Amino acid sequence: MLFASARGLRAALQRSALLVALFGLSTSFALAQTGTLAGTVLDGDLGETLPTANVFIEALGTGAATDFDGKYTIRQVPVGTYDVRYSFAGYETQVVSGVQILDGQTTEINVTLSAGQALEEIMVAADEIIERNNEAGLLRLRARAPQVSDAISAEAISKSGSSDAADAMENVTGASVQGGKYVYIRGLGDRYANTQLNGAALPTADPDRRSVQFDMFPAGLLDNIVTLKTFTADKPGNFSGGLVDISTKSFPDELAISVSTSGSVNSQTQFQGGDFLTYEGGDTDWLGIDDGSRALPDIVADPDVEIPNFRDARRNPELAAELDAISRAFIRPIDVTRDNAPVNQSYALSLGNQQRVGSGDVGYVFGLNYGTSANFYSNGVTGRYSVATVGEDGVTLTPDLLVTDSRGTTDVTWGGIGNLAYRIGSNEIALNTLYTRGGESQARFQVGSLPEIFDDAEDLFVNRSIFYVERELASGQLRGRHRLGILNDAEFTWLGSMSKTSLDEPDLRFFGNVRRGETPDEYVYGTRVADIQLQQRFFRTTSEGLRGAQADLEVPFQLFGRRSQIKVGGRYDRTDRDATERRFSIETNNREPVTLEPGENGLGDADAYVNQLGIIGTDDRGNPIFGNYIDEIRNSFTLGNSYDGYLDVSAGYVQTELAPVERLRVILGARYEVTRQALTTLDLDEDATQDAGEDVFVGGRIEQNDILPSLNLVYALTDNMNLRSAATQTLARPTFLEFAPGCRQSFALGEFVCGNPTLERSLISNLDLRWEWFTRPGEVLAVSVYGKRIANPIELAIVNTNGQLVYRNVDEADIAGVEIEARQRVAALLPFAANAPIVGKLSLGLNASFVQSSISIDEVELEQRRALNPEASGTRALQGQSPYIVNADLAYEDPIRGTNLGLYFNVFGRRLSQVSALELPDVYEQPSPQLDVVASQRLLGGFSAKLSVKNLLDADFSQVYDTEINGVAPVFQRYGRGRNISIGISFNPRFGGGSTP
Numbered sequence: 001m002l003f004a005s006a007r008g009l010r011a012a013l014q015r016s017a018l019l020v021a022l023f024g025l026s027t028s029f030a031l032a033q034t035g036t037l038a039g040t041v042l043d044g045d046l047g048e049t050l051p052t053a054n055v056f057i058e059a060l061g062t063g064a065a066t067d068f069d070g071k072y073t074i075r076q077v078p079v080g081t082y083d084v085r086y087s088f089a090g091y092e093t094q095v096v097s098g099v100q101i102l103d104g105q106t107t108e109i110n111v112t113l114s115a116g117q118a119l120e121e122i123m124v125a126a127d128e129i130i131e132r133n134n135e136a137g138l139l140r141l142r143a144r145a146p147q148v149s150d151a152i153s154a155e156a157i158s159k160s161g162s163s164d165a166a167d168a169m170e171n172v173t174g175a176s177v178q179g180g181k182y183v184y185i186r187g188l189g190d191r192y193a194n195t196q197l198n199g200a201a202l203p204t205a206d207p208d209r210r211s212v213q214f215d216m217f218p219a220g221l222l223d224n225i226v227t228l229k230t231f232t233a234d235k236p237g238n239f240s241g242g243l244v245d246i247s248t249k250s251f252p253d254e255l256a257i258s259v260s261t262s263g264s265v266n267s268q269t270q271f272q273g274g275d276f277l278t279y280e281g282g283d284t285d286w287l288g289i290d291d292g293s294r295a296l297p298d299i300v301a302d303p304d305v306e307i308p309n310f311r312d313a314r315r316n317p318e319l320a321a322e323l324d325a326i327s328r329a330f331i332r333p334i335d336v337t338r339d340n341a342p343v344n345q346s347y348a349l350s351l352g353n354q355q356r357v358g359s360g361d362v363g364y365v366f367g368l369n370y371g372t373s374a375n376f377y378s379n380g381v382t383g384r385y386s387v388a389t390v391g392e393d394g395v396t397l398t399p400d401l402l403v404t405d406s407r408g409t410t411d412v413t414w415g416g417i418g419n420l421a422y423r424i425g426s427n428e429i430a431l432n433t434l435y436t437r438g439g440e441s442q443a444r445f446q447v448g449s450l451p452e453i454f455d456d457a458e459d460l461f462v463n464r465s466i467f468y469v470e471r472e473l474a475s476g477q478l479r480g481r482h483r484l485g486i487l488n489d490a491e492f493t494w495l496g497s498m499s500k501t502s503l504d505e506p507d508l509r510f511f512g513n514v515r516r517g518e519t520p521d522e523y524v525y526g527t528r529v530a531d532i533q534l535q536q537r538f539f540r541t542t543s544e545g546l547r548g549a550q551a552d553l554e555v556p557f558q559l560f561g562r563r564s565q566i567k568v569g570g571r572y573d574r575t576d577r578d579a580t581e582r583r584f585s586i587e588t589n590n591r592e593p594v595t596l597e598p599g600e601n602g603l604g605d606a607d608a609y610v611n612q613l614g615i616i617g618t619d620d621r622g623n624p625i626f627g628n629y630i631d632e633i634r635n636s637f638t639l640g641n642s643y644d645g646y647l648d649v650s651a652g653y654v655q656t657e658l659a660p661v662e663r664l665r666v667i668l669g670a671r672y673e674v675t676r677q678a679l680t681t682l683d684l685d686e687d688a689t690q691d692a693g694e695d696v697f698v699g700g701r702i703e704q705n706d707i708l709p710s711l712n713l714v715y716a717l718t719d720n721m722n723l724r725s726a727a728t729q730t731l732a733r734p735t736f737l738e739f740a741p742g743c744r745q746s747f748a749l750g751e752f753v754c755g756n757p758t759l760e761r762s763l764i765s766n767l768d769l770r771w772e773w774f775t776r777p778g779e780v781l782a783v784s785v786y787g788k789r790i791a792n793p794i795e796l797a798i799v800n801t802n803g804q805l806v807y808r809n810v811d812e813a814d815i816a817g818v819e820i821e822a823r824q825r826v827a828a829l830l831p832f833a834a835n836a837p838i839v840g841k842l843s844l845g846l847n848a849s850f851v852q853s854s855i856s857i858d859e860v861e862l863e864q865r866r867a868l869n870p871e872a873s874g875t876r877a878l879q880g881q882s883p884y885i886v887n888a889d890l891a892y893e894d895p896i897r898g899t900n901l902g903l904y905f906n907v908f909g910r911r912l913s914q915v916s917a918l919e920l921p922d923v924y925e926q927p928s929p930q931l932d933v934v935a936s937q938r939l940l941g942g943f944s945a946k947l948s949v950k951n952l953l954d955a956d957f958s959q960v961y962d963t964e965i966n967g968v969a970p971v972f973q974r975y976g977r978g979r980n981i982s983i984g985i986s987f988n989p990r991f992g993g994g995s996t997p
Contacts, residue, residue: 233669262984640742898938
């Protein structure tokens with residue numbers, strides 16, 4: 001019966017497939033010799049879209065009205081050439097002549113209507129109207145925007161070969177990406193940036209930063225990324241560098257299906273003879289989900305569990321059995337292994353369309369992405385130094401740690417979107433959903449010297465690190481936009497959103513040991529270095545949820561004989577964060593310690609050592625003999641990293657946009673924000689505990705009300721040239737981690753970095769000036785100048801002679817910068833060669849940012865700096881600030897043959913990476929110029945192929961101390977990145993003039 005059912009199902013599927021094919025064939029014939037006319041109608045005064053504008057094809061006697069976004073679509077238009085009339089009450093009518101409708105294609109005509117005292121009919125040739133692609137359309141919107149902004153479209157993201165939003169942001173003016181995840185705008189990151197998804201705030205579960213991790217958004221799910229660089233009152237006030245709004249794909253005007261796949265290899269990762277560094281992971285790592293093999297053992301899952309004291313357990317059978325069970329639960333592989341690296345690969349599928357339902361349109365888009373990648377380096381160097389001498393000639397450093405560094409990383413990222421919208425007339429309700437998940441598995445092996453501890457050059461320090469990190473983001477947004485028909489046809493918009501991110505780091509394993517001696521016969525192995533605990537296990541989870549609601553009312557009115565508007569609204573965001581951290585150490589029985597065996601590589605057998613956890617025998621009296629055992633690290637430093645926190649932000653605003661004289665737009669507003677931020681953590685303070693008789697809860701709190709004014713001026717020098725200026729005030733709040741009293745330390749060696757519950761929010765005054773010239777569709781020339789003053793900025797500062805670093809408010813910081821942007825056709829720059837076949841298809845892009853920053857140095861830090869140099873400045877650059885960022889590209893595009901070729905270059909100036917403690921020089925990240933080549937070719941039948949080569953210059957990642965030893969800067973961290981070669985293929989079938997209405 002089962003086989004019969006299977007045969008019946010197969011036959012049904014075959015019949016269904018035949019019916020679908022016949023339907024598709026009949027639809028193709030039905031739509032033969034027809035095309036689609038689509039586009040957008042804009043308000044020439046305010047640059048906004050015009051809903052309910054009329055579009056009429058005179059020869060056919062048919063037309064359509066624009067929707068809420070000012071968009072229109074007329075499907076199944078017979079092939080031919082037509083005159084199209086565009087009109088709106090109170091605006092000058094335009095007739096576009098010579099509009100060509102081609103078989104199976106969409107002709108895009110965008111029109112700008114201007115208000116006039118008397119209705120006039122203006123005849124315009126079709127070739128004078130912008131037929132924009134996505135990049136040109138974004139530039140058009142940018143020209144009309146009230147703020148200083150930059151944007152990158154899905155088209156540009158695809159052409160540059162970007163795999164995710166982090167890659168894409170490297171091409172935005174003034175933006176730099178750190179660690180492949182974190183975006184700095186104008187050199188300001190973390191608390192000075194704000195990230196939104198489709199206009200709604202995003203949470204972040206990153207335990208160490210406020211920044212959203214941009215590599216969680218695959219390129220295949222993106223429509224565009226817009227970066228606002230000046231503040232208007234209708235936007236959240238907590239940004240200064242930029243507000244980055246990531247937009248996922250919106251539904252198309254016609255049926256669109258896209259399927260793509262790619263594979264890539266790295267020159268130092270794949271096919272390297274099985275040297276890839278890895279470890280025994282879980283069965284579901286390919287999904288970015290731990291299968292439970294790394295989970296915190298059930299026996300210690302209760303945070304209040306008390307692990308028996310070793311000395312008591314030796315004399316108490318019950319305690320001994322309990323300590324043995326706990327210790328054995330931690331027996332897991334802790335050593336790294338070698339294997340072949342998998343080939344990087346990615347897959348993407350998207351489907352979108354809109355259909356007529358009743359008197360409205362339903363649009364939808366669904367997308368899925370999956371990708372996995374591996375990266376490896378074996379040529380890394382890690383160094384840590386201390387001060388040897390201080391003299392007239394400066395500081396002399398001596399190495400404390402010098403190791404060669406190898407690391408293998410495997411990343412898995414997958415996710416999807418599902419967006420639905422229903423439009424009827426000038427009303428729209430939309431649901432946007434997104435889910436992404438990522439898993440990163442990392443194995444690291446370091447071996448070298450500890451000159452601080454050992455004088456003999458033959459003595460070795462060996463360190464193994466095993467990491468696994470899961471990241472998850474789920475977001476849902478319900479929004480509506482309505483034309484009220486009252487108050488001069490006012491517009492009402494509303495938004496409700498819920499998002500949650502989580503980050504789980506289960507069983508981060510560290511195992512270090514030393515090997516002393518000159519020959520194998522003399523080797524002696526140890527597991528302690530100067531009382532530093534080298535064997536630890538970390539379990540850390542962080543989750544953050546954000547609920548938000550927003551409502552806006554925009555009322556147009558006439559003033560000075562021109563269209564103006566007033567906008568009022570409110571917003572509420574509630575963020576809740578929960579963080580837990582548990583640390584365990586592997587302790588040794590000092591009476592009968594377990595011997596660390598040499599192992600196959602002669603550097604120490606870590607797994608065999610860990611396998612000796614628990615009871616390994618009994619003595620003559622029958623008492624248990626422990627090999628090694630587990631103990632939990634519980635002190636104020638570690639317990640301070642487990643906390644609950646919340647952030648409530650309530651806001652209301654009023655904003656008006658006026659046109660007091662021709663060509664001038666004035667956007668004036670004020671925002672009132674109420675901040676309620678608090679954090680509670682369990683801090684085990686021995687003295688306080690003894691007095692209170694219980695654990696003591698501590699935390700921080702901010703209760704602040706702020707008025708944030710904004711003034712933006714836009715003066716249209718010509719129809720395609722603007723002069724912008726802005727004066728605004730914004731704020732920055734401390735992150736939860738900076739607010740928590742716990743301390744964190746890099747494993748084995750390194751200073752402690754501690755939070756501070758007494759932190760206050762910072763206020764930022766911003767001044768901006770920009771000249772921009774949109775010379776042709778898709779082309780722009782722009783120059784920006786800006787300045788910022790930050791009151792009470794939050795920085796890491798040295799607070800004692802032990803080198804402890806604490807986040808503190810310092811006096812102030814000043815930032816001044818210049819941005820230059822150009823995107824032009826080469827033919828316009830070389831008119832004498834404009835008719836050359838290749839030159840006419842070339843375009844050149846350049847954007848550069850030059851920034852100077854200074855921040856007041858904390859008194860303790862300044863005192864220590866001037867102990868070395870009495871003339872030392874009382875200011876220094878902001879951490880993470882690059883003095884310059886340059887992006888350049890040269891692109892060849894032949895739309896007829898479907899050929900694209902691009903050369904992309906990116907470089908940043910050296911930037912302050914680590915503010916060092918005591919007399920040590922600061923650490924700077926060195927420039928790492930990157931050159932990429934991306935080529936794509938359209939093939940037959942809707943197929944296209946893409947080839948990219950990234951990091952052609954094979955530049956290393958490098959951090960060095962700001963000094964020299966024998967003419968060379970000492971290395972803090974350096975490793976190679978290798979060249980990446982990728983090839984992909986995609987399928988984008990065309991479905992004629994669109995779906996059947």
